[in-house]
Amino acid sequence: MALKLFNTLTRSAQEFTPLHGKKVGMYCCGPTVYDFAHIGNWRTFVFADLVRRTLEFSGYDVTHVMNITDVEDKIIKRVREQKTTLREFTGKFETAFLDDLKALGCRQPHQTPRATEHIPEIIALIEKLVARGVAYQAADGSVYFSIEKYRGCGCHYGQLLKLNLDEMRAGERVASDEYEKESIADFALWKAFVPEDGDVTWDSPWGKGRPGWHIECSAMSIKALGETFDLHLGGEDLKFPHHEDEIAQSEGATGKPFVKFWLHGAHLLVEGKKMSKSLGNYFTLRDLVAKGFTAREVRYLLLSAHYRETFNFTLDGLTGAKSALARIDECVSKLRQSANIVGIVQPDQIKLQEQQNACSNMLHDFTDAITNDLNISAAWAVVFEWVRETNKRFKKNNHMANDAASVSLSAWEKVDSVLGVGKQADIEIPEEILSLAKTRLEAKGNRDFKKADAIRDELKAKGWLVEDMPLGFKFKKL
């Protein structure tokens, strides 16, 4: 089934077709590294990962680029306050970001360019805009993009949303007299040096200064993916002004369409409310890990709802995610055991055929769901139905025939190449716990159930759940 995605440019779900055969260029607006990323940020990055994985699942050869914004007002302010250097300050948060991204099961982008390492490209792009007459240097020394001039060349400003510039409440959040722009809608391409910038400054044809916010994404995406590329995504708040301005700068400079498909992920609420530090519902991944949840559980929860709907992230939901994943893990781990042991259950052609059918139905329905504008909820439903069907095929000894298990495992691996939750962290069982369980097994063998139950309680108190198996036991970490 063809992949359909909702394109913000057309406000409709369209069949996705790349510009060049099977090759897809995908750019995702990355983090501004001034602090640890919060759960809302992570929703967007996990969404981007889902897009990439779905493209790869659909047979595309994806080049995934995600910028690192490492120069910006808040960063400069903190560098000054903490009396550190830009590189040292941003490096810390960049490393933390990439570690967390990995922990969340996101495939590493192929390129993660830093804004500060693309100053020449940024300057070149601004020069092009100045030469084309859509950018100007104002009295304050900064260079601005002129929406009016841009529109004057027949270009369309407001592609991602309907804009009514006259009705917009200009300057509510940033004092309009802070800049000396010709028009309120104009935005900075190059910001002239001010003493507060300290060492954070570069030479340019317009004097010392630093790049504006939007220009880095245009410069780096064009460099990495070309003047026109397939996919650009980010959080919904970036539609305006960030992405709209990226389009204006890029198309203003190249005269070519910038991006074919724009995808935007919705925000999330936490416990039904907008996330804020004062409400105490502002979580970083590290906060959640400290509460005893795993990054994998966070990924599952973030992937439980459709990307264009506001999602309500709750700690209860995270507890539920733990249970839901345990259900999948249980099934997959039984499949692994069966796949590795030949002959414990005799092959059965009819049963094999049934399981093969269940697997191909799952793959078919899963593909339908995920390619339908990433209907992840429907995709999970398919997976859980398959889990139930598969569970029915295990014998009393928790095994199924080797061939049926192998078929099932390979089907699971295919859907998990999109979901990315398959890899459970290996758990190490302490010697003490293991020997207690062995003692308990002996007691059980002697039908001393009182002792066996006491040991089970003891293990539980130590954080381990021991489950009896036909031939022994296994552990779960609580």
Add this chain to the structure above:
RNA sequence: GGCGGGAUAGCCAAGUGGUAAGGCACGGCUCUGCAAAAGCUGCAUCGUCGGUUCGAUUCCGACUCUCGCCUCCA
């Protein structure tokens, strides 16, 4: 003020012009020394009011509530 989303069971969340997926939680049963896991099973008429239709949760209108964006916030 402008623009754009939402309102589906205790919670999270899909979906469809013909009487509602899935997950979590909860109850019953089977299995089990007891558990756990697993299976079976129970649990909603889809914000309110109108309209279109043989029939609407799904289409249209109004209303209520709610969320987001409107210059550097994913």
